[in-house]
Amino acid sequence: MEGEVIQGLSPVQVVALVGVLGVGAQWLAWRMRLPAIVLMLGIGLLVGPVLGWFLPERDLGPIYRPLIAVAVAIILFEGGLTLDYARLRDARAPVRRLVFVGAPLGWALSALVLWLAVGLSWQSAAVFGGVMVVTGPTVIAPMLRQARLRTRPAQVLQWEAILNDPIGVLIAVLVLEVVLVLETGVSVGAAAWLLGTGIGFAAVTGWVAGKGMALAFARAWVPEYMKVPVLFVSVIAVFAATDSVLHETGLLAVTIMGMMLANAKLSSYVELHRFKEHATVLLVSGVFVLMAASMDFATLGQLTWRAALFVVFTVALARPLQVMLPLIGTQLPMKERWLIALTGPRGVVMVAVSGLFGAKLVEAGIEDGATLAPLSFIIVLATVIIHGFTLAPMARRLGLSGPERPGLLIVGGSPFAVALSQALEKAGVDTLIADTNRQHLTPARNAGLQTYYGDILGEAAEHQVEFIAYPVVLAASDNDAYNTLVATDLGPDLGRDAVWQISRVRDRSRHALPAQLGGQRLAGRPTFEAVNQRLAEGWTLRSTRLSEEYDMDDWQAERPGAEPFAVVTKAGVLRFAGPDQPVTVQAGDWITAFLPPELSEPSDAPDPELAAEAADVARERRERGETGS
The missing domain is CATH 3.40.50.720 (NAD(P)-binding Rossmann-like Domain)
Structure with a gap:
């Protein structure tokens, strides 16, 4: 009887319930000093496929996918706002190598693991390999605080997570566009023209929108109390406009827009930055619960032993090579390199993006795209647990933990x-x-x-x-x-x-x-x-x-x-x-x-x-x- 009542929830009630569950999970995680992502995953699975209280696609209907798409766009815009060129120039050589060399290498290695170990098609493996580059700044920050790492390895891990967050998604966006265009069966010339115009339009639109917004804010064309609302609707408008030309290029546009604003040196940047952080917490909570609730156990069951093989190869092979190879020749001590190489927790951005991109691949006729969301949940849960329990002991064993004193x-x-x-x-x-x-x-x-x-x-x-x-x-x-x-x-x-x-x-x-x-x-x-x-x-x-x-x-x-x-x-x-x-x-x-x-x-x-x-x-x-x- 109770299940029937819950199934009768309206879309508005479902959105409210998801918000309460997501934010409540984050608060509970703070009180219990646990990774919030684990609790959000558990709650989403419990109210979705386990109890069947609500299923997003059934209860939200046609607005489910657009809601996820807009939320991901705002999350990636927030990621773009973290890419300050001055900070990147000031970052140490190891961070630059992990960004410029490690990110493309991580994409190639992850795609190879997904293709060989998991058995995904090259299309799904190439798209998900880009998302695998993201290590999750919102997940790694509390781990660093708990482990009390010394300054240098902590800074390298934190900056790598911040900078690779939007870069990994951009790789996945570009690969997805290539795959979707190729699946339409058009000629090579037509595909190149379609990709070039769509991606070019998105890049130019994002650049112009970011520069224009920065100019409007700097010259006080927008009053202070309206800056956040204007920015919010502008992000959605840019995403919708570019996405109508070529699907998913809107994500590229809003990321570039965020990068332009991050480097505009606006006096109101702090207020904008804090607002987008608050908005991102709400959106990440909602997206993660929704994605977990929409999980299909039948699809998850098809992974069998390959899922365990995927986790082992990612943690023990792809991640260490992604770090150790680019850091060859740097002055970073070997023990710090190993600590960084063996620490790579994934976060909610991976789940949100992989779920959205997986659905796009399925629509294009690539059936194994449906496994991207379950795989992302598995790797997020596994890496959070593995690194959450091993980072502090490993840092102490290597002599890289900070003082235990307050x-x-x-x-x-x-x-x-x-x-x-x-x-x-x-x-x-x-x-x-x-x-x-x-x-x-x-x-x-x-x-x-x-x-x-x-x-x-x-x-x-x-x-x-x-x-x-x-x-x-x-x-x-x-x-x-x-x-x-x-x-x-x-x-x-x-x-x-x-x-x-x-x-x-x-x-x-x-x-x-x-x-x-x-x-x-x-x-x-x-x-x-x-x-x-x-x-x-x-x-x-x-x-x-x-x-x-x-x-x-x-x-x-x-x-x-x-x-x-x-x-x-x-x-x-x-x-x-x-x-x-x-x-x-x-x-x-x-x-x-x-x-x-x-x-x-x-x-x-x-x-x-x-x-x-x-x-x-x-x-x-x-x-x-x-x-x-």
Whole structure:
């Protein structure tokens, strides 16, 4: 009875259900710290072929394929927006080789495996081989964070995934066009003309649309509040226009359009980039659930042992050759090459594109095109599980894993930053102090602490700072406006619960910032001047570890007047004391607190030079009458 009720869902109800299931799976994966793609696959299979609650082609009818096509177009436009030429030029030689040599080589190797091992026709093998190049940036990023890889191998893997994401799809698009034209039975000359005009029209249209949109945005021909809607409908319009000339060339057009916008250096690029990320999360969730729900177990059963052979050859042969051959002659150490070669998880873009292209091949009379979607599910699931469980142990065995200790990035060099770093170092926290003023970093360097000279929001920092090792940020420079900018910019990427900010001088009543700006506030609302003035007056920052025998009550009894500032749990999680987050500690946790002068032991006494500098810093800001601007 329940199944009959679900089968009666309208298309609108099906779309709503798919959205809830897709986003719900991603949220559940975040809570359980599991790959979201695995949960989305399981949910899609459960509600589709297993329980039969809804089948996309049956319940959505003729709008199912167009919905998938438009969603894939927007996803590929998002991929094009990641292709910044400047970043590609700045990328290291290994990344360039993996893009320019590794991508075509990966296509050839994957197509060969699909043809020989799986038994696909050359048409299906050539098309799916292009999609196999994509390693999936949305899948590999959480794996890198969990494995805590060192900077160089992590950057190579991440940049390869970002750059090859649209390139692999473009290869598949071009091959698909060749196959579809050849299957129509036209002459070689007519086929070349049809392909040339269709692909040329798509490339020119995408280029013109991207340049035109960039010009319109730069010259304020489109108001700010309409930029995202105009961009959204423009992508769909370009896709529809080019696709009407030659099927599937619309995907090429929107990818090129995204590339043009990515390199236009628009002032509103950040807002556009974040919107497309949000839209992509929704679309990826929906597409993946829909594709899983439309899975045909009968088709999947036809693969038999060839599917296992496909996974083995891909993971153990095609991927290692795709990486090791292009990296011959580079200065990349051999152990890093092997780590990269044995890490290649596939993502949702592969599933979305292979399902769409497989249907096109079937329509053209190539029956084994129906196996592309099941094969993509198998390789995605297998690689996510294999690499998810092996990446961290392999990195540790090769000596390529980052520090196991928690990390804190302090933006702003000052005596307070030095004192906090030294106190947290005792609690097992690695710190990095960043500042745009070299002189502000002198005390930290003298104390032997890690520093970064430059703007933490600049492009150089993306390549030089190991952000994976510093998941928590404290904006504590002498410029309140810059602190707010840093916290606001890094919040969406790191999570707003991991970005903190010392209080502004004017942070009350009419001077208070909106809730969407800045980072989390610290308990007691300490300002830059206040914390440095404390150090000048003889206060110290000290870390103490609690135990079953020595708990929080004992600590407080021995330290009247001490003010808890941060806690490092025994699991290695760093959190600061906030106005709405009282300090809670357990046995094995470290507590870092401000101790008044009378409680400071001789060994805790601040360095005279550091105390003098703290006094000078506080005094200079008072005399300037700084208000944080």
